[in-house]
Amino acid sequence: MFDFERDRDLLQVMGEATREESTCIAQRLLAVAELYTRHEGALADMEWCLVDYCAATAADVSAVQNISHARAVGQVQFACALAYRLPAVAKVFVRGTIDFRMVSTIINRTDNVDDELMPKLDEAIARHCEKWMKLSRPKLQDRVDQWVAKFDPAGVRVPPKVEQNRYFDVDAAAPGMAFASGHLRAADGAALDARLEALAATVCEHDPRSHNQRRADAAGALGRQEAALVCLCGRQDCTAAQGDAQHTAATAVIHVLAEQGTLEGSSDTPGYLRGLGILPAESVREVAKTARLKPLTIPTGAAPDPGYRPTARTREFLGWRDLTCRWPGCDKPVEKCDVDHTVPYPNGPTHPSNTKHYCRIHHLVKTFCGWNDRQLPDGTIVLTSPTGYTCTTEPHGAAMFPTLATPTGELDLPPTAHEPDAPAERLAMMPRRKQTRAQDRRDRINAERRERTELIAEQQRQHQAWLAANYKPPPF
Incomplete structure (x- = not known):
């Protein structure tokens, strides 16, 4: 792999790769923050919508990076904190002289600092953070907390309470x-x-x-x-x-999907336990001894269901074919998802070739944020973002059990419209938030700052009490 004669050349490659890795991560995060800013400027007022600017940006991020919605939301919030609360630290990060571990610690430990005090704290940390790279995690937290305490004592993070x-x-x-x-x-x-x-x-x-x-x-x-x-x-x-x-909580049911050969013992193909993943063949046969067995029918060439809602038979097939939300990177189980018509009903029928699962957030993203999708008869989804980026997802169940990928029939469907923008009149129909993300963050920070202030006051009271009990003035 390497034609270097000297070991020091390998060390040089390591050092350069480490710096380039940090630079690439920094550039990716700053691109995420810029995309968030552009969504704020281009989209209608979405701050109070269930799919707000953060969720809309996360839909793009999760699709292009193939990560879950929750990870994408966290990345958007992390990126915005880096770009707008710690721009001086971001410049150091782009140079590659500090790594992601350092940056994540700084962002986490400075999250409660007052916005007016952040610029000076950001500059101070940026001047010193390169010298902290060799520190362990506890020591690194101590250094950051030390600077936070100098600028904003109430902003020092409080350990979370387990009870909460x-x-x-x-x-x-x-x-x-x-x-x-x-x-x-x-x-x-x-x-x-x-x-x-x-x-x-x-x-x-x-x-x-x-x-x-x-x-x-x-x-x-x-x-x-x-x-x-x-x-x-x-x-x-x-x-x-x-x-x-x-x-009522009278019964509890679990569902296992397995091939007939596995049940009969002629095959050791593992089954799938919904919610927990792969189940070895021996465990499948053990569970089957006391279980109610029900064959799963593949609706090939079936007529569309009447009306908007799929029949129980169609829902059962869709549930096992998809297993999770069909958005790229999303693992929300089908039990917590909506059945979405790829071509909206009634132009698109209620049929397995035109229906699949989206979790509520991604269902709203598709409906209100200008995304467009196309479905193939085997359940494959081709998803296109408002920017023109296209990605493809296959059903998780069908990927593990190929029989579930059997085409369920070609449909003569009209093309779905691609809407680059989300008009205000359409956004008015979106579910609303009780509080914005900014308000949720404000409330959490205020509560933690109050707790830190009380801890500081208690420490001062204890110190004064100790002085009163132990201090003896010098004789004159």
């Missing part, structure tokens, strides 16, 4: 909180997961807890053999108190 980040597959504990972890068989884990999901859904929509917090509380309810969670909304018209049958 409750989730069932727990990995950390604190006094008063339990540690629950373990390695389970995939089928047992899926059954437990489904049970927790069912319990978490027994409260009304006004319950103040997050989804993860409801799952954590569902573990206690499950241990007490309770059929439902107690809703904490405090409303007299709470629908959970009515015992709605569709929200």
